[in-house]
Amino acid sequence: MEVGAGEIVALVGQNGSGKSTLVKILAGIYQSDPGSTVTFGGAGDEKASLHFIHQDLGLVGSLSTVENVSLGRPERWVSLGLLPKRREVKRAVELIADFGGSFDVTRPISELTAAERTIVALARALDGWEHTRNVLVLDEPTAALHGSEVEKLFVAVRKAAALGSGVVFISHRLDEVIELADKVVVLRDGRVIGEAERGAYGHEDLVELIAGRTAERVEQRRSPVAGMPALRVRGLCGETVRDLSLDVQHGEVLGISGVLGSGRDEICSLVFGARRPVAGALSLDGTAVHPGLAREAIKAGLGYVPANRAQEGAVMTMTVRENLTLPWLTPLRGFGGRLVRAREREEVDRWAEKIALRPADPERTIALFSGGNQQKVVLAKWLRMRPKVLLLDEPTQGVDVGAKAGVYDLIDGAAAEGSAVLMCSSDEKELATVCDRVLVLSGGRVVAELKREDLSEAALVGAGLGAVASPSQ
């Protein structure tokens, strides 16, 4: 892959196609496998450098804007000690003003809004932008921005490109890509599968390139069991979720869609009790449940697959076998609290086969498996308990494309066996494929409900964005 001077190259691809991994390798966060090289072309004795804006911005939350901006430039630390801090502050104010920001630069980053943080990250990356041999890498910089802010960002990016820098721009939003990029590079499964110059592609062409020949999933017609809902939520309130009510029937897959900050990412943990709700009532099969302790929630018949697998989903230092049986060791117990190894092995082997674990060795530490296989194990540990309600938060985050189908099959299977599934996802296509019904969230409230026959990726994106354009407050 090449990035010319003054060129804006957009990098697109599905979740897990390797975009973020590439950025992290370039930045030196991950180690690349041997045999890969990165070279800077061009003449001149200016130092070539890469500037990054990572997906999570890479700011230090406890430091102020001023300190964050100065952090990447050790040469200025010297002056920090000698000169009054005023100069740094003034510089920071100027920098953020370039991007239309006007907020207190001495407040800790953690107190700023998402949009303000993006501005700080941009300001930091573009600070001292005089060299021509630089490459700016933006990893989904627009995820937390509103329309007008995106425009400002684009102006800044174009300015940088006009100065002769190469820009690598990573985004999910294809319209942005079409607007901004001179060249589009499409990634799938960690490989470049297509390149196109500006004007040589339209929206549909890109979708086709990105998605590839998506295999048609066999439409599994499920019929949700009528009657008493498996999960009933009334008036649930959390940090962003406001007065949410929903019902999920046995055998139904209910999706939750919504942009970042809509409260989508909070619902599962609130229902499970991983986070304490401010208010709200839950009932399972008509029996009231008080969220709080995970143990109680599990006993009541809930299973929870969190979005952050390494931190909350699995014990990465343990083997697949140990992870799979952890929530429910009771049936494996023998005399004197002893775990009956043979019984455990047999059961785990059965599950490993069922979820097509690769490599099929449950005695390996789970950290050594691919994201997709890890996620299948996390799912299996709950499926083993035949939960009444399965809560899924971003079930295919960090899962490669090939393994996604496996995860969907497991979800289908759970619903077919009578579990009610609540699935929160930022991937509209996934929701459109898997769910029977999808609620669209905005500002913590449900703003639209789409039934099976109306479900499509476009309809979901439309509903989500429409909600942003006209906030319902």
Add this chain to the structure above:
Amino acid sequence: MQTSSIHRIGRALSFRNISAIYIFIAIFVLFSLWVPETFLSGDMWKALLASQAVTAVLAVGLVLALAAGAFDLAIGTELGLGSIFVAWLIGEHGLPIVPAIVLTLLVGVVIGAINGLLVVKVKIDSFIATLGMSSVLLALIAWISSSQQILGLSKGFQSIGVTKVFGIALPFYIMIGIAAVLWYVLDCTATGRKIYATGGNIDAARLAGVPVSKVVVGSLVACGSIAALAGVLVSANLGTGDPTIGPGYLLPAFSAAFLGSTQFRSGRFNILGTVFAVYLLATGVKGLQLAGAPVWVPELFNGLALLIAVGMARFETSTERRAAVRRLLRRRDRSPVEPEREPATVAAAEK
């Protein structure tokens, strides 16, 4: 099936997994040739087994806390308090042996419980909580003993430390008993699984329904009472209560637990590896002493052994991960279809 069990045995015998055994053999051969008349004497080995029993008891107690993800930096002073408290009860108050030991163990339980509650309820990091506790306990030891040795322990009490069975002093057998119980709990029971899960990832364990607070408190309580018992053994062995004895045990216990974690169970704190580590280090040190090494050599040996063993384990883990990635890539290159794709998808794609 057969290949997988061969694989399993191969993994179990690899240098990475049981490097301590290979190193032990090397040390044994070295000193057997160097100083055969002293190093190969049976009495030397019997004395060695008994003299390291206290360290081993303390180290296996510590493994319980470490496995649950809690550092117990107070373990040395917990031992010191146990040692002085039992001597104080017997020597100054003339309590019979059994109630004195029971009371001492109770003190260990209480201190462990306080540690646990500080970690779980007050949410102080275990490192800091137990560091603070160890200082408090030092003060307590000085207060009880007035910083003086406590003499006049009964003969019956001292016999616990010096009675020999098959030529080896009693503390060795007590250590074996405790280690066996802890091994059973950690390796064979659901409780052990929950302890390891809590230590591995406390959030994931909580979300999987493990009562993590109980696990942490319970482990620290057990650790505290075992440390107190180790203190009792020290006093019985010395025949006095020594207020300065505790802190010196902290480092050997931690070294053994960390060195032990590199053995047998690849990176996991475990009882067998820890007991073995205690005796590996002691054998090396003993050999050096018999060969006439200067006094500072044992400390050097202990430190280097720990650094090298743990460093090597880290290195092996990262190479193992790299090898796994390489295998995956090779397989992808060989076959055009990713191994993970479902058969149905493949069929559809080929159409």
